[in-house]
């Protein structure tokens with residue numbers, strides 16, 4: 001089932017999300033529903049707060065990046081097979097010199113900006129079977145994970161922009177929160193009463 005994606009301005013996107021247990025209600029339908037919602041919107045990642053749930057759950061599938069010709073064959077292969085669910089994730093370490101990448105977000109349609117992040121990330125998490133893992137990622141994989149991780153910390157990529165950029169985007173962000181935007185997937189807007 002496709003779930004509505006929560007738009008910029010909704011308080012749920014600003015909460016520090018909480019850990020869950022195996023007993024979290026209907027997790028076995030929530031996860032497939034979130035995959036379906038993400039693919040329907042052509043996203044490479046989706047976090048639970050984006051479907052209105054302030055819990056530490058996100059997923060990543062970087063396959064759409066794998067035909068990017070600017071990447072090495074090795075990196076393309078790595079991105080092609082990467083599909084994972086991250087539960088109760090915690091970033092242990094981020095290292096390296098910050099690099100820019102043009103990011104977007106399903107909760108902030110039509111806005112893309114260069115965001116600086118460190119290239120390497122070590123993260124601990126539980127998979128969908130609640131098995132623990134600690135892994136290190138770099139490059140685009142790290143980038144997508146860092147973006148989704150920010151969602152469960154109540155952070156959006158627009159927070160990371162310069163104050164000038166933020167001022168320039170203010171009106172567009174306000175329009176998004178009011179639903180004054182055309183988008184080809186189902187969304188829920190905080191500042192209008194009825195969902196579209």
Ligand code: NI
Nearest residue numbers: 104105106107
């Ligand atoms: Ni996002």
